[in-house]
Amino acid sequence: MAARKLEEINAGSMADIAFLLLIFFLVTTTMEVDAGISRNLPLKRELDPNTPIPVIHDRDILVIMANSRDELLVEGEFMMIEDLEEKVRDFYLVNANGQENDIKMPAYKYITGGVIQEEMAKLKAAMDAAPENQKSFYQEDITKWEKRKTTFQTIGAYSEISNSALIQLKNQANTSYGLYIQVQDILKKVVNDLRNEKSEELGWGEYKKLDPDDPDDQEKIEMLQVLVPERIIEAKIEQ
Amino acid sequence: MGKFNKGKTRSVPALSTASLPDIIFMLLFFFMVATTMKEVDMQVEIVKPTATQAEVLENKDAVDFIYIGFPTDADEGTEPRIQLDDQLALDYTQVGPWKLTKQRDGRTAFDIVTSLKVHEDVGMRIVSNVKEELRNIDAVKINYSADKR
Numbered sequence: 278m279a280a281r282k283l284e285e286i287n288a289g290s291m292a293d294i295a296f297l298l299l300i301f302f303l304v305t306t307t308m309e310v311d312a313g314i315s316r317n318l319p320l321k322r323e324l325d326p327n328t329p330i331p332v333i334h335d336r337d338i339l340v341i342m343a344n345s346r347d348e349l350l351v352e353g354e355f356m357m358i359e360d361l362e363e364k365v366r367d368f369y370l371v372n373a374n375g376q377e378n379d380i381k382m383p384a385y386k387y388i389t390g391g392v393i394q395e396e397m398a399k400l401k402a403a404m405d406a407a408p409e410n411q412k413s414f415y416q417e418d419i420t421k422w423e424k425r426k427t428t429f430q431t432i433g434a435y436s437e438i439s440n441s442a443l444i445q446l447k448n449q450a451n452t453s454y455g456l457y458i459q460v461q462d463i464l465k466k467v468v469n470d471l472r473n474e475k476s477e478e479l480g481w482g483e484y485k486k487l488d489p490d491d492p493d494d495q496e497k498i499e500m501l502q503v504l505v506p507e508r509i510i511e512a513k514i515e516q
Numbered sequence: 517m518g519k520f521n522k523g524k525t526r527s528v529p530a531l532s533t534a535s536l537p538d539i540i541f542m543l544l545f546f547f548m549v550a551t552t553m554k555e556v557d558m559q560v561e562i563v564k565p566t567a568t569q570a571e572v573l574e575n576k577d578a579v580d581f582i583y584i585g586f587p588t589d590a591d592e593g594t595e596p597r598i599q600l601d602d603q604l605a606l607d608y609t610q611v612g613p614w615k616l617t618k619q620r621d622g623r624t625a626f627d628i629v630t631s632l633k634v635h636e637d638v639g640m641r642i643v644s645n646v647k648e649e650l651r652n653i654d655a656v657k658i659n660y661s662a663d664k665r
Binding site: 288289291292295296298299302303305306310311312313314315316317318319320321343448449450451452453454455457458459461462465466469511513514 | 533534536537540541543544547548550551552565567568569570571572573576579629631634635636637638639640641643644647650651652654656657658659660661662663664
């Protein structure tokens with residue numbers, strides 16, 4: 278038998294096959310990036326009906342209401358969406374120097390080592406006296422004060438917006454989602470801007486550049502969250 | 517005057533195409549890696565709102581998507597509907613049980629972000645109901661999907 282010589286395989290069509298695959302993937306590719314505004318909904322917790330409801334002063338709440346006709350009412354007054362950012366900034370900043378510049382906006386409190394000690398002692402005593410199923414509630418508050426303590430230890434005494442200051446969003450059944458997102462976007466923008474300003478003031482650089490995976494930066498982020506808190510509650514929609 | 521190249525015809529040497537497949541393969545691999553195929557068939561039309569503060573959603577494996585928009589199928593009416601995976605939900609009460617079936621890799625509903633992709637003209641009633649449903653099962657991490665402006 279004669280030994281047959283293997284013929285070389287023609288690789289000329291390889292390019293065509295690869296092209297075919299390439300075009301398939303080109304067509305099916307969607308390079309869409311998902312972006313959005315992240316929020317945490319408040320956790321549901323069962324409160325003991327005997328727990329006294331904390332008193333929240335009217336001045337500490339900024340009510341933003343979007344009605345079914347997509348009109349915006351802030352503290353009961355009509356407002357254009359363009360003016361909302363300034364209003365929210367005012368809410369945070371108008372009394373920031375510790376004086377009563379606007380008595381309808383939340384006051385600032387000077388946080389010193391003494392205040393922290395006092396508040397924490399009070400909470401610990403309350404926790405010891407509370408029934409077992411309510412202890413976690415106090416634990417949350419103590420954690421908050423521990424964060425203030427870290428902040429105090431790092432940057433010294435500082436002033437902080439009243440700790441019941443919050444923004445309340447109210448919607449009606451037919452309020453459009455688009456308007457709701459616009460409002461959420463503005464709230465996020467104000468808080469991000471203010472944290473950024475604080476961050477630069479303290480010499481930590483841009484707020485956005487702080488990396489949550491780096492323990493040092495993480496601590497700074499937590500402190501900025503103490504200095505510029507973001508407290509938003511959403512009322513049930515009105516039918 | 518002298519003549520150059522007398523009696524010689526020059527020809528351009530044939531271009532070797534042997535490396536063409538390699539180049540194509542390189543491109544191919546790039547697109548294969550970059551491709552994310554659409555996982556779901558959209559049954560609702562969604563025009564996302566825009567936001568300046570929108571942040572890119574990372575780690576998509578740990579995200580569930582809920583779509584709320586107007587049905588593309590005219591038989592389904594014109595009221596906004598909720599789409600979970602490939603199906604339209606009958607109403608918002610299906611959201612909670614659906615979210616619980618999505619728990620995986622030891623991650624609970626609490627750990628997995630829920631991204632709401634909602635048409636900007638949808639009313640807040642349905643959105644609010646869905647959020648309340650999620651809150652009931654402690655799935656409190658929410659992302660309002662929006663395009664970056």
